[in-house]
Every structure is written in structure tokens, then in C-alpha cells.
Amino acid sequence: MSQGFGHELPARHVQQDHRKVSRYLFVIGSSAGPVAKLFLDSREQVGEFDAGTEEVAVMTRSATSSTGASGTEWDKALSGHSGQERAAATVYLLDV
Structure with missing residues (x-):
């Protein structure tokens, strides 16, 4: 009749x-x-x-938007994009 005596306890959940x-x-x-x-x-x-997914439509439904991301605060984050791409980008501020 074994009831688990002598077995190691599982580790605590982190x-x-x-x-x-x-x-x-x-x-x-x-x-x-x-x-x-x-x-x-x-x-x-x-x-x-991909910006064509349904998730983008759902996220942007009630979000406020602006055009362009040419500010210096975005230089590092968008360094792989040209100035034209950044100027034409649509930026949505998501609700939290």
C-alpha cells in the first residue's frame, strides 16, 4: 500500500x-x-x-492615430526604415 511516501516533492511554482x-x-x-x-x-x-491581419483591424478600431514617426524618440526603434517610410507611417495610440 504505497501512498507516495519517500517520493520527492515537486518544486515550488515560480x-x-x-x-x-x-x-x-x-x-x-x-x-x-x-x-x-x-x-x-x-x-x-x-x-x-503583417498589417493585413484581422488583429490589426481589431486593435485600431477604437485607437487614435496620427501620421508620421519622424521624431527623434523613434530614431533607434525605426532605424531600418527610410525617412519616407517613417513620414508615411500611421501611428496608433493603444488604450491601456
């Missing part, structure tokens, strides 16, 4: 930190077509996917 909430959604042109990029408040990129 709660991992969750990723912060994305604050900005960019729809920016590229050579392969429009791309959607997600950024944190710190301007750190946390995601990139």
Missing part, C-alpha cells in the same frame, strides 16, 4: 513576470508590403506582423 502592455501600433511600409509593429512606452519593439 511566477514569471508578464510582458508590459503594448502602447503603440505602427503600420509602416516596407519592401515586402505594410508591416504592423508593436512598441512599449519605452519605444522597445515587442512584436511585428
Whole structure:
């Protein structure tokens, strides 16, 4: 009649930190077509996917938008894009 005596106890569960909430959604042109990029408040990129997906439509439904990302705060985050692509980009401010 074994009731588990002598067996090692499982390790304690460690709660991992969750990723912060994305604050900005960019729809920016590229050579392969429009791309959607997600950024944190710190301007750190946390995601990139095709801008034609249904998720982009859902995220932008109630978001406010502006055109252009030519400010110096975006220089590092968007360094792989030309000035024309950055000027034509649509920037959405996501609700938190």
C-alpha cells in the first residue's frame, strides 16, 4: 500500500513576470508590403506582423492615430526604415 511516501516533492511554482502592455501600433511600409509593429512606452519593439491581419483591424478600431514617426524618440526603434517610410507611417495610440 504505497501512498507516495519517500517520493520527492515537486518544486515550488515560480511566477514569471508578464510582458508590459503594448502602447503603440505602427503600420509602416516596407519592401515586402505594410508591416504592423508593436512598441512599449519605452519605444522597445515587442512584436511585428503583417498589417493585413484581422488583429490589426481589431486593435485600431477604437485607437487614435496620427501620421508620421519622424521624431527623434523613434530614431533607434525605426532605424531600418527610410525617412519616407517613417513620414508615411500611421501611428496608433493603444488604450491601456
